[in-house]
Amino acid sequence: MVSGTDALSILYGELSVVSAHSIIIRPAHPEDVDSAIQIFVQAIRKTASADYSREQVDAWAQADRQLWARRWRGCLTWLATANGKPAGFAELKPQGHIHMIFVHPSFARTGVASALLGRIEETAVEHQLATLSTDASITARPFFARHEFRVVARQEVLCRGQRLTNFRMEKFIGTQSG
Ligand SMILES: CC(C)(COP(=O)(O)OP(=O)(O)OC[C@H]1O[C@@H](n2cnc3c(N)ncnc32)[C@H](O)[C@@H]1OP(=O)(O)O)[C@@H](O)C(=O)NCCC(=O)NCCS
Numbered sequence: 001m002v003s004g005t006d007a008l009s010i011l012y013g014e015l016s017v018v019s020a021h022s023i024i025i026r027p028a029h030p031e032d033v034d035s036a037i038q039i040f041v042q043a044i045r046k047t048a049s050a051d052y053s054r055e056q057v058d059a060w061a062q063a064d065r066q067l068w069a070r071r072w073r074g075c076l077t078w079l080a081t082a083n084g085k086p087a088g089f090a091e092l093k094p095q096g097h098i099h100m101i102f103v104h105p106s107f108a109r110t111g112v113a114s115a116l117l118g119r120i121e122e123t124a125v126e127h128q129l130a131t132l133s134t135d136a137s138i139t140a141r142p143f144f145a146r147h148e149f150r151v152v153a154r155q156e157v158l159c160r161g162q163r164l165t166n167f168r169m170e171k172f173i174g175t176q177s178g
Contacts, residue, residue, distance in 0.1 A: 023112055025119045028077035028089060030069060035079065035086035037063045039104045046105035051138040052164065059162035075099060078119055080112045088112040092120050096127075096173075098134040117147055124173050133170045144169045 028036065044052075044061040052060065072091070080088040080103075088103035090113075098120060103112045124132055135155065136144045145151075149169040156163050 022083050023087070023110070023115045024081045025078050025115050026081070028072070028079040030072065032077075032079045032086070032089070033065060033068050033072060036077075036089040036102075037065065037068060039086060039089055040100070040102050042104055043102040047103075047108060048137055048139040056159070056162045056164050059160040060164065062160065071099075076123060078116055080116050082107050082110065082112060088116055090116040090120060092123060094127075096124055096129040096132050098132060101134075101140070113143055114147070121173070129173055131170050131172050133168065135166045136169045137164075137166050141167050141169070144171075147171070 040063055041061045044057055048060070049057045074093070076092040076094070078090050079086060080090075086104070087107040089100070090098065090102075091100040093099050098117075101113055101116055101120075120132065132149070134140075134144060134149065135157070136149070141151070149171040151167045152170050153168040155166050155168055157166060158164075
C-alpha cells in the first residue's frame with residue numbers, strides 16, 4: 001500500500017517531499033550504525049562537497065564500522081527518521097560536545113538537524129550542562145549560527161592527509177545553578 005506521502009515522493013522522484021510533522025527522533029540502537037554511516041557518506045559527498053574539494057571529500061567520507069560501533073558506546077546518539085526512513089543522526093559526548101550531526105541529502109533543509117539539535121539541547125538541560133560545543137564544518141556553520149552558536153575559533157584539521165577548515169562553535173545553555 002502506498003501512503004499519500006510515499007505517492008508524493010514517487011511523483012517528485014529525487015525531490016523528496018517531506019512534511020516536518022513526519023520527523024521522529026529516537027535514541028539510536030547499535031544496529032543503526034550502518035544507516036548512520038550511509039547518511040554520513042552521502043551528506044559529505046552530496047551536501048558538504050559544495051564547500052570542500054574532491055580530495056577533501058574523499059578523505060573525509062570514510063568510516064570504519066568497528067570504530068563507529070565502539071565510539072557509539074561512549075556517546076549519546078539519536079537517529080531521526082522522516083517518513084519512516086533514516087534521515088539523520090547526531091552524537092553527543094558526555095561533556096556536551098556535539099561530535100556529529102549529519103542529514104541525508106534527500107531530507108536537507110526540512111528541519112531534520114533542527115529536530116536533532118532540539119533533542120540534544122533538552123538532554124543538555126537534563127544533564128545540567130553549561131555549554132554545548134561543536135567543530136562545525138563550513139557547511140554546518142550557518143546551521144549552528146541559526147541556532148545561536150557562536151564561532152570561537154577557526155581551525156585547520158588533518159584528515160587522512162588532507163587539511164580541512166572547520167569552526168569551534170559554542171552555545172551557552174546556562175542551566176547550572178549556583
Ligand atoms: C549541516 C546539516 C546537518 C544541516 O541539516 P538540515 O537538516 O538540512 O538543517 P535544517 O533543515 O534543520 O536547517 C535549519 C536552518 O539552518 C540554516 N541552514 C541549514 N543549512 C544551511 C545551509 N546549507 N546554508 C545556510 N543556512 C543553512 C537555515 O537557517 C535553516 O532554516 P531554513 O531551511 O528554513 O532556511 C546538513 O546540511 C549536513 O548534514 N551537512 C553535511 C554534513 C556536515 O557538514 N555535517 C556537520 C558536521 S559538523
